[in-house]
Amino acid sequence: MEILEFLKQENISDKIISEIKSFRSFYKLETEDERRIPKDSYLYYGKEIWEEAATAIIAGENILLDGPKATGKNVLAQNLAMAFARPEWDISLYINTDASSLIGSDTFENGEVKLRKGPILNCALKGGFGVLDEINMAKNESLAVLHAVLDFRRTIDLPGYDRINLHEATRFIGTMNYGYAGTREMNEALASRFMVLHMPVISAENLQKLIKDKYPTLKPEYISQFAALFDEIRKKCEGGEISTRSLDLRGLISCIGMMKKGLGVTKALEMGLINKCFDEYERQLVLDIVSARLPESLLGESIFS
Amino acid sequence: MILTEFEKKRAANMIWNAAGNYDVSVGFRMYDNDAKADLYWNTILGSSYAHFDWKRLKEFYNTFHETIGQGTYEALFWIALENSTFEKEKDSRPSLPLLRKEYCKQKLIEFMPSIAESREGWILEGHYRTSMGEDSGLPDLVDRKLLSDVEIGADVDTEGFIKSLSNTLAKYFTYLPGVSAKGQKRRFKIPVPRLFFGKKAGVSNEIEGVTKLVLGYVENQGGADASAFETDSEKFNRITEEGLRKYISSYFGKSIYDDKTSEKIQRECCTGNHEGTRIFFTRGESEDKVSGFAAKMRKEMQKQYTKNKAFFFDNIGSNNAAVLELTNRIKNALLTQLEPTTVYSKTGKLNPALVWKALYLNNNKIFEKQVAEGSGNISVDILLDASASQIHRMDTVSTQGYIISKALDNCHVPVRVWGYSSMNGYTVMNLYRDYNETSKNNEIFRFFTTGANRDGLALNALMEQMKKNNASHRVVIWLTDIKPNDMLEVKGKSRNYSGDIAIEDMTELVHKAKLKNIYVLCAFTGDDADLPNVQKIFGRSFVKVKSLDNFASLVGNMLQAEIRRM
Numbered sequence: 098m099e100i101l102e103f104l105k106q107e108n109i110s111d112k113i114i115s116e117i118k119s120f121r122s123f124y125k126l127e128t129e130d131e132r133r134i135p136k137d138s139y140l141y142y143g144k145e146i147w148e149e150a151a152t153a154i155i156a157g158e159n160i161l162l163d164g165p166k167a168t169g170k171n172v173l174a175q176n177l178a179m180a181f182a183r184p185e186w187d188i189s190l191y192i193n194t195d196a197s198s199l200i201g202s203d204t205f206e207n208g209e210v211k212l213r214k215g216p217i218l219n220c221a222l223k224g225g226f227g228v229l230d231e232i233n234m235a236k237n238e239s240l241a242v243l244h245a246v247l248d249f250r251r252t253i254d255l256p257g258y259d260r261i262n263l264h265e266a267t268r269f270i271g272t273m274n275y276g277y278a279g280t281r282e283m284n285e286a287l288a289s290r291f292m293v294l295h296m297p298v299i300s301a302e303n304l305q306k307l308i309k310d311k312y313p314t315l316k317p318e319y320i321s322q323f324a325a326l327f328d329e330i331r332k333k334c335e336g337g338e339i340s341t342r343s344l345d346l347r348g349l350i351s352c353i354g355m356m357k358k359g360l361g362v363t364k365a366l367e368m369g370l371i372n373k374c375f376d377e378y379e380r381q382l383v384l385d386i387v388s389a390r391l392p393e394s395l396l397g398e399s400i401f402s
Numbered sequence: 403m404i405l406t407e408f409e410k411k412r413a414a415n416m417i418w419n420a421a422g423n424y425d426v427s428v429g430f431r432m433y434d435n436d437a438k439a440d441l442y443w444n445t446i447l448g449s450s451y452a453h454f455d456w457k458r459l460k461e462f463y464n465t466f467h468e469t470i471g472q473g474t475y476e477a478l479f480w481i482a483l484e485n486s487t488f489e490k491e492k493d494s495r496p497s498l499p500l501l502r503k504e505y506c507k508q509k510l511i512e513f514m515p516s517i518a519e520s521r522e523g524w525i526l527e528g529h530y531r532t533s534m535g536e537d538s539g540l541p542d543l544v545d546r547k548l549l550s551d552v553e554i555g556a557d558v559d560t561e562g563f564i565k566s567l568s569n570t571l572a573k574y575f576t577y578l579p580g581v582s583a584k585g586q587k588r589r590f591k592i593p594v595p596r597l598f599f600g601k602k603a604g605v606s607n608e609i610e611g612v613t614k615l616v617l618g619y620v621e622n623q624g625g626a627d628a629s630a631f632e633t634d635s636e637k638f639n640r641i642t643e644e645g646l647r648k649y650i651s652s653y654f655g656k657s658i659y660d661d662k663t664s665e666k667i668q669r670e671c672c673t674g675n676h677e678g679t680r681i682f683f684t685r686g687e688s689e690d691k692v693s694g695f696a697a698k699m700r701k702e703m704q705k706q707y708t709k710n711k712a713f714f715f716d717n718i719g720s721n722n723a724a725v726l727e728l729t730n731r732i733k734n735a736l737l738t739q740l741e742p743t744t745v746y747s748k749t750g751k752l753n754p755a756l757v758w759k760a761l762y763l764n765n766n767k768i769f770e771k772q773v774a775e776g777s778g779n780i781s782v783d784i785l786l787d788a789s790a791s792q793i794h795r796m797d798t799v800s801t802q803g804y805i806i807s808k809a810l811d812n813c814h815v816p817v818r819v820w821g822y823s824s825m826n827g828y829t830v831m832n833l834y835r836d837y838n839e840t841s842k843n844n845e846i847f848r849f850f851t852t853g854a855n856r857d858g859l860a861l862n863a864l865m866e867q868m869k870k871n872n873a874s875h876r877v878v879i880w881l882t883d884i885k886p887n888d889m890l891e892v893k894g895k896s897r898n899y900s901g902d903i904a905i906e907d908m909t910e911l912v913h914k915a916k917l918k919n920i921y922v923l924c925a926f927t928g929d930d931a932d933l934p935n936v937q938k939i940f941g942r943s944f945v946k947v948k949s950l951d952n953f954a955s956l957v958g959n960m961l962q963a964e965i966r967r968m
Contacts, residue, residue, distance in 0.1 A: 210754040336424030392497040
């Protein structure tokens with residue numbers, strides 16, 4: 098489905114959709130960059146978040162998506178690049194990320210020292226959408242180099258080279274999971290350069306839509322069963338009884354795919370969700386949730402019409 | 403068979419899951435004959451929390467107490483609750499009808515003929531049959547009618563349920579609807595089992611700590627303290643100063659210090675609110691000659707040591723996995739604290755200014771590499787409350803203690819583990835392993851609980867012990883239920899060490915520790931009612947330990963937060 102059609106179907110306001118359209122027609126793309134526009138992504142369901150995020154992008158802001166696991170942060174980021182038809186750069190941040198790995202560093206080529214462009218610089222030159230994944234994994238000090246990129250200056254000053262102005266269509270989308278293992282507190286200077294969206298947990302209704310969208314032949318009663326199952330696992334995570342390993346939306350969707358190919362329902366869930374807990378205790382607790390809801394003997398084929 | 407911590411936790415999880423609410427405090431949990439959590443009953447119980455107001459149900463249930471028909475009423479109550487909850491829930495859980503059939507089938511196989519002799523017994527048997535979709539098989543028409551009245555359907559709320567069951571009980575028995583237990587016809591002087599169908603003792607496949615009901619095994623929350631008798635000479639010894647010290651050392655083990663050092667430590671620690679008390683440090687090493695009650699307790703300790711060890715090694719797989727996970731988490735947290743320094747190497751980021759070296763000097767070290775270095779060292783002291791209130795969790799606490807120490811060892815973080823308890827005016831600090839004793843983690847399995855707890859003195863003594871520790875970040879993790887209690891007086895203030903005085907004392911000492919740059923974090927195992935006290939003492943530096951099974955991982959969280967703060 099064309100993404101704009103999807104937005105219409107999700108009742109996104111016409112004004113926003115027409116703004117997206119004019120953004121697209123105003124900022125032309127070079128053919129070589131087209132392959133960087135994400136395709137075949139999952140779709141993000143949630144009218145409010147869509148409208149908020151799209152409005153921020155249209156207004157020229159960078160956005161920060163904050164939320165726990167399985168709230169669709171990266172899906173939304175991809176969807177935004179799709180909707181605005183911009184090339185996308187995935188920049189995963191980790192503890193040792195430093196300025197040179199983001200902007201670029203010198204290299205020795207054919208007896209000459211040259212600049213090897215980093216993803217941020219490439220993104221800035223092409224007017225792409227840069228997704229700064231797990232932004233709070235990196236040290237604040239190494240992100241300080243991004244301050245001028247992200248605020249009104251919209252420039253990158255390369256020591257020893259030139260001062261580069263960002264392409265007008267360039268946007269940065271940060272994602273973070275606050276309080277996740279290994280993450281750090283984000284400093285105010287960086288946070289103030291983003292519009293922050295708190296990603297809500299996917300609602301049961303939207304989860305059902307997502308499953309239905311992926312597997313239109315799945316019987317409605319089972320769509321609601323899987324949505325309820327996912328909700329129960331989430332509650333157990335929030336209750337602090339298990340880790341978030343089995344709270345895996347991608348895993349659940351893949352499970353249903355395997356059921357369609359004929360694997361037993363419990364078997365498929367075991368592979369896709371339950372076994373993701375490598376701790377035996379946790380595994381048992383998740384298995385209990387499944388057993389209390391779906392009969393062990395349920396056949397994969399029988400849940401599709 | 404032994405009911406494991408895990409099965410208890412699992413049963414609670416089934417209930418929470420079905421209730422859709424993890425705040426529900428689980429009244430009782432059901433287990434099958436193999437001491438495994440019963441999926442069907444726990445799910446029904448949990449669902450009943452979602453559909454009914456348990457406070458009202460409980461009030462209603464209490465009206466049966468010690469009445470003439472208590473056993474019968476309770477039995478019928480559970481049948482009605484099970485049936486109604488099942489009817490409400492069956493459409494939303496496709497597996498429930500199958501689980502119910504399985505359950506009933508199993509119960510009919512196990513059915514004891516003695517139970518079928520009572521009226522509620524045969525009604526229950528009939529209920530199992532109707533649940534499986536068969537005829538109830540009840541010969542008496544009145545009983546058939548009673549069963550169908552008791553099998554309340556889905557279309558009632560809490561009040562409707564109570565009304566319907568009260569009316570049924572009034573119709574078939576002498577129950578008076580809407581009247582409290584006092585007003586009901588009473589049964590006198592006959593011991594009544596807590597729930598219905600208490601099983602006679604001495605049956606072979608008994609599970610420790612639970613009561614057998616027809617429904618399954620229900621967990622018994624109470625527990626008896628190991629009470630024993632002292633010999634006369636021991637009683638006499640206890641009243642002389644020297645005798646008492648001897649008694650303590652033969653009970654808990656040799657003192658770490660000679661008499662002179664002990665005196666000195668005594669003077670330094672036992673001040674203020676703890677004047678007149680005694681402090682004793684030991685590694686649990688037995689005295690040469692031990693007799694009487696102390697010898698008996700030494701034997702008990704040895705037994706518990708074996709038990710604790712077995713508890714760990716029976717689940718060695720998952721315990722090792724827990725060690726590994728905790729190690730990785732702490733390592734990760736420590737890593738974030740490291741400061742990078744640059745070194746020259748043959749690979750890495752090219753430093754153009756050095757290229758000439760490669761060309762003319764044949765020195766290939768023209769690349770820069772970042773290497774992380776520590777920003778300060780951290781040491782951890784784990785202080786475990788070993789008073790009698792922890793008696794039911796010795797194996798779990800020791801296993802979790804082991805996991806933490808092992809993980810910290812793997813991260814090269816010095817860790818020391820202590821247990822403490824108080825007896826006859828002595829507060830005994832039991833040292834299981836010292837900072838550098840990475841090979842002595844097995845000693846943690848010596849964890850044994852007895853006596854009272856004078857928490858303030860234990861912390862004070864620990865602070866004295868930390869004087870020689872020069873780590874830049876000193877952390878104490880304190881596992882306690884914040885129920886300080888010691889019979890010995892607080893001079894001039896109170897006849898014993900407990901309540902507000904003790905809480906004040908602990909608050910003061912934790913603050914004192916902070917001033918000395920020692921961070922005391924509390925892993926709180928007590929009741930919610932004591933939370934205000936915990937907050938008062940520790941501010942925000944505490945976590946509530948819901949289940950000791952994840953104590954190690956909680957400690958990981960606390961350490962992570964602490965390291966981040968460094």
